[in-house]
Amino acid sequence: MRGTCGLAAAALVSGAALPAQAASPSQASGSAQAARSAGPGVVQVDLGMGGAQPNGWSQASGMSADGRYALFVSQASNLVPGDTDGDYDAFVRDLRTGGIERVSAGDDVLPGGAGEASISADGRYVAFTAVVPPGWPGGSDSATWQLFLRDRRTGHAEQLTHGADEPDAPAISGNGRYIAYATRQGTGVHVIDVRKETTRLITTAPDGSPADRRSDHPVISADGSAVGFLSRATNLLPRDPAATETAAAALSRPSRPQRFYVWNRHTGRIQGASLDPAGAPRAADLDATLSLDGRYAVFSTPEPNGPDTTDSHIELYVRDLWRGRTEKAARPLPGTVMTGDSHNGVMTAGRSVYFASTADNLTPGDTNQATDIFRHDLRTGRTQRIDMTGVAWTPISLRVDSFGATALFEEVGKVYARPLPRA
Secondary structure (H helix, E strand, C coil): CCCHHHHHHHHHCCCCCCCHHHCCCCCCECCHHHCCEEECCEEECCCCHHHCCCCCCEEEEEECCCCCEEEEEECCCCCCCCCCCCCCEEEEEECCCCCEEECCCCCCCCCCCCCCEEECCCCCEEEEEEEECCCCCCCCCCCEEEEEEEECCCCCEEECCCCCCCEEEEEECCCCCEEEEEECCCCCCEEEECCCCEEEECCECCCCCECCCCEEEEEECCCCCEEEEEECCCCCCCCCHHHHCCHHHHHCCCCCCCEEEEEECCCCCEEECCECCCCCECCCCCCCEECCCCCEEEEEEEEECCCCCCCEEEEEEEEECCCCEEEECCCCCCCCCCCCCEEEEEECCCCEEEEEECCCCCCCCCCCCCCEEEEEECCCCCEEEECCCCCCCEEEEEEECCCCCEEEEEECCEEEEEECCCC
16 A cells, blocks of 8 residues: 655655645544644644544655645544545645645545555645546546545545556655656556646657566656656666666566666656666665755665675665765764665755664764664765654654654554654
């Protein structure tokens, strides 16, 4: 049910907060007092009506740029009145007022239920996937996943796809104009221009032919000019080292690592983004993402602990796509060796990289033996630790707003938010 990169893309957006009155009164419930603290500075996002604990599993999806609106999907039926579909739905919680909306169903008679979701910078638009039942207008003879766009200001939801290729992992740009998505059938990554009502396949070779292998998990920059995605394809780049293989040989190697690529809307070109400091292609994990302006690619990859050991850890890299330079975001203290895992990097507008790490040698005095949140400043090289002692959180769920003010994360099927200290 989780769409890792689609969800992570919500942190790429930037813009102003949506006015409080934009929430639909018919769908909103709860209050600021309903948010109960689960620890120092931690607030539970997925509380039900009257402050009740949710009666179903929840997953964090993203936030508006200013951290006011938290997006999540939940199977709970006690978050809003009338939730009787018995399936996952997409919800938006106003962390300022406590109000909550179910955005994947409403008066426009959507079928109900949602898979993955992404929110625009101002919190106005939510893109999400949902199952369209047989016989539904614009559907087919069988149930299919389709892509929808909800305008929270008007309350209207529009079905954007209608074909046999079922959308997966949507990622919406900051202004809500562009939506990137993969497909469950593995037919590539597409980008919808909502204003022009056009759809474009972007995972193609330089000669225009489709990618020869699956591409997934798109992310998108704030203005929609850059789209990142993971792919095992061998024909995306003019001089892809993998392209020296014959097509038959490539297809016979199911273990080919997935790499991170970035497509430029202005040029129509694709470049490799998961490159190490020496410029060599590296495998990229599912948390690969982009900075707000699309200039930086952030990705994690396995790396040996040293030349004399077979042990390994997850290393976090940041690549400047404009200058062609790659550096580590998680840097160990002098005289120490990195052995902890660092991943789920998120870049903010101020060129800081937030990430989760099990390492205890990134900052002095880290003795809590816990997975903490770290902030690395690309300009100064300074790294700060944000203590998560006592919080049994899921590090791969980390989301951070565009200004580094609020973090969203999961803990055993529940969603929480906490303020982040200033840099």
